[in-house]
Each structure stands twice: as structure tokens, then as C-alpha cells.
Amino acid sequence: MLARNADSLYWIGRYVERADDMARILDVAVQQLLEDATVDTDSMVRHVMAVLGLTVDDEAEHTLWTLVDVAAYDRSCPDSIVGLVRTARENARGAREVISSEMWECLNATYMGLDDAQRRARLLGPHAFLTYVKERAAMFAGLTDATLSHDVGYSYLILGRSIERVDMTVRLLMSRSAYRRDALSWMSLLVAVGAQDTYVRAYRGALDTENVVEFMMLDRLFPRSVFHSLRVAEHHLAALDNRPDRVGAQSTALTLLGRARSSIEFIGRAEMVRDLPAYLTSLQETCRTVSESIAEEHFHIEPYVSWTDTGLAHDFADYGGQS
Template identity: 50%
Template structure:
């Protein structure tokens, strides 16, 4: 597969997942402000923008600032609208390797964003977030049901898994920084589509430590950090099988493997007291793994310089 196509598929997976997870994170934040009238809006909004890595120069941000920067800004791929625009542009260039249904889903989503963003600006944020989550779910379902299990599907899934790790870490960071009341964690679990799965697993009321444990370490829930790291590892193993008897096949797989084992073989009692640092470490591993993937699979080969032939002086 051409490196250009592989890279586009990788980033389509990341951008669609980023849009969906950003909608989930902002939804959690929006509900927090509605549920707790005593929360400091400027401090909460500033903390969220800091975790998401945007708006460092914004003073006294409000809820409208969060929506503008993280949801509606078309100029950056860090926002929902910008991520979906980038996903569509990448899909336009690889239409020969994705199904027509996948392209139509992204294209229709992009063209529907105009009226949805207008509704969001008018106060219909919840409907906008639900629209983004539903369209991302449709795209994921189409990818799983219409693509052959070849390298194109693997790169798409690899990008989606890495972005999910990063965004779940961001979601946990925003929640852990706030008051850890059970009501807030119920909202967090619901926005991750994890509330029912949590209740079936623990069969008790939501507890902050158990909720964090579930989203971080559960092996069976696909949005947990551990499960997403494991999925990314599997996609890398399929893309670059190890032929040797020593070590892994590539740097990205080693980086993700170390991050996963740090979670897997440390007790919950060790992880939770130092959760913010654990999450930062996992996010750093995702950044390093992305760089390693780019170097291994996407590095463009330099063009061979053409030299004018000299006349043969025979």
C-alpha cells in the first residue's frame, strides 16, 4: 500500500474518533456546569481547555468559549467541525480503498454540519453532540461491515484506537480534576456509553474509584484505555508481523506494549492515587507511537535526482 494512502486512512480514523470523543468530553463538561450551580465556570472551562491543549491565551473562558474553540472552530483539526472536515478531505483522496458508503457518510456529515452548528450556536448543544456521536458511530459501523480485513482496514483501526486512548485519558483527566461525586461520574460513564456496562460489571452504585478503574483498565469494554491500547497493538502486529526471535517488530509496538504493561501489572491501588501522572504517561506514549508509526509506514521516499546525460565521447 502506498504510504500516502496508509497515512490518510490512519488520520481518517483519528479525526472521526477525535470528533466523537470531543463531543463526549464537551458534553460531560456542559452537564457538569448544569448539574452544579456552585461550580466556578471560568476555572472549569479553563481546566478543560488546558487539558485539550487549546486556548492558552484565553482569559476567563466561559461555556460559550469552550463551544467556539473545541466544537465550532473550522480552522483547526482540534475542534469537532475541523476534525470532520479533515476526515472528509483525507477520504476524498482515498476513495478507491474505502467503500462508497463510507465516503457518502463523511460527505453527508460534512454538508449537514452547517445547520447543526447554527443550532448549536442558538443553544442546541446537546443535539449537536448527539448528531456527531451518531454519525461517527455510523461511519465506524460502515467501516467494519463494508471493508475487507486488509491493511486499509488495519490502518483505519490503528488510528481510531490511538485517538481513543488519548481522548479517554483526557476525559478521565477532566473528571478527576473536578469534585469526585458519584453524580458527576454517572454523567461521565453515560457520555462514554459505559454506564450500563459499568452497572452490569460491578452491580452497585457508581463509585468514583471504580468508575475510573473501569474506564482505565477494563479488558472487555472497548472504550477503556487498556482495551484501546491492546487493539492498537494488535493492528500493529498484523501490519508488521515479527519475524525475528528477539524483541518486537517496530518501535511503535514496543512503546504501546510498555504503556499497556504499566497499566496491566500495577495494582489499582497504585494507579489511582497517581492517576493524573499515569494518564500523562499514556498520552506521551501515544505521541511517541504516532511518531514511530509515521517513520515506519508513512515516511516519504526522496525522489531520485535526475542528472542530464553527458554526450558519449567515444
């Protein structure tokens, strides 16, 4: 596969997952701001924007509407939901030959429908827009699994999605461990990742810090847990690694993923909760380093040869200007 197509598929997976995760986080934050009058709105908005990696204006007074305008609707910001969907669509446009028609149509229709979704949200509230984004991201994921051959291209896309999922889950856990650790805060986290029902069935409704951290970090079956996402990323990256299956021959990115998975796989939940900030910081750094290693090892493209007429002009002068 051409490096540019592999690069596009990897980032399509990341951008769509990031837009989906941002919509989930914003939806929960918006509901909490609307329903809980005791919440300090300015502090909450600054906190959510920091979690999402968005620039916070220290001088301005932030409200629910400034949060949604910046994080969801802002077309000038590449890190807003609209910006992420647009970038995913442009990557898909450049990789039309390696994705299915249904995948392209889904992303294109999603982008074209953002204006209508935003107009509805202005009348009905941000939930309408955020629900639209979540539903379209789910549709794209389903079409990817159902219509794209599970070959090299599929592995690049799922690899990107899995690494982004680890990063966003870590951001959520970092935000809750630093901001609030009460039951309502942990339930908000579970709702944001769509895990509330699965968690309640697994732990019979016992909502406490150790249970939530164990579930989100170590659960082998929930697709948005850190461990599950790391294992999926490791599986697909191993399929893309063309080196001989010998000791010490695997790629740097694969080594980093395996090390990160092993670092959380065999520890007790009490120890993890006690040292949670250190584990989360390490995982976030791993995501960044793995992404850089993948780009270097898989997407490196030689610079284009720049053709000029300098040599021709020199030769022409040597021949006295005669043709």
C-alpha cells in the same frame, strides 16, 4: 498499500474518533454548566479546553457559548470538531481508492450537514449539534466494519482509532483526578464515554474512585477502556508488522504498545489509584511516541525528485545553442 493511503487511513481513524470524543466531552460539560448553578463557569470552561488541548485566552472571561464556539463550531481552528471532520473528509477524498463508497459518502454528508446542524444548535442548544456528530461518527464506525475489507487498510484505520481512544480516555481521567473526585464528577466521566450503564451493571451501582479507575483503565470487555484499546491497537499493529516473528525483531511502536499494556495489566487498583497521575502521564507520552514511530516506520515517503531545466540549459549552451 501506498504509504500515503496508509497514512490517510490512520489519520481518518484518529480524526473521526477525536471528533466523537470531543462531542461526548462537550455534551457532558454543557449539561453540567446548564444544570448546576454552583459551577464556576469560567474555571470549568478553561478546564475543559485544557483537557481538549485547545488554546485558552487567559485574559478573556469564558462562558458556555465561548466554549462551544471554539471547541465545536470554529472553522478556522483545525482542532475544533468542524475542523476535525473537514480534515478527515479531505483524507478520505485522497484515499477514495482504498475505502468504500459508503464510508466516503458518510464523511462527505457529515461535513456538508454541519452548517444545518449548527443552525439547529443555535435555536435548540449545543446538544443538537453534538448529538449529530456522535451519531455520524457511530455510523462511520459501523460502515467501516461492515463495508471495508478487514485487510491492511482496515488495520491502519482501527490502529489510529484505538490510539486516539487511549489518548482521549487518559485526558478525561487526568482531568477528573486533578479537578474533582466526587461521585458526580466520576459519573460525568462515565457518561462522556457512554459507559454509565455498563459500569452500573458491572459494579452494581457502587460509584467510587477505585471502581471507576479500575473500569476505565483495566476492563477487558469495555471497548473504550485503556487496556482494551491498547490491546486492539497492539493486535492490528502486529498484523501490519512484516518483520520475522523472532525475538527482538518487532517494531519500536509495537514494543511500546506492549510495554504500556503490561505496565497496567498486572497491578492492583489501589496502587493504580495512588499513582494514577504517573500512569496517565506515561500513557499519554506513549501515545505520542507510538504515533511518531508508526509515522517513521510505516508512512515514510521519499522526497519527490524536483525536475528543473538547469541541466538542459547548461547542455544547450555547450552545444552553442544549436538544436
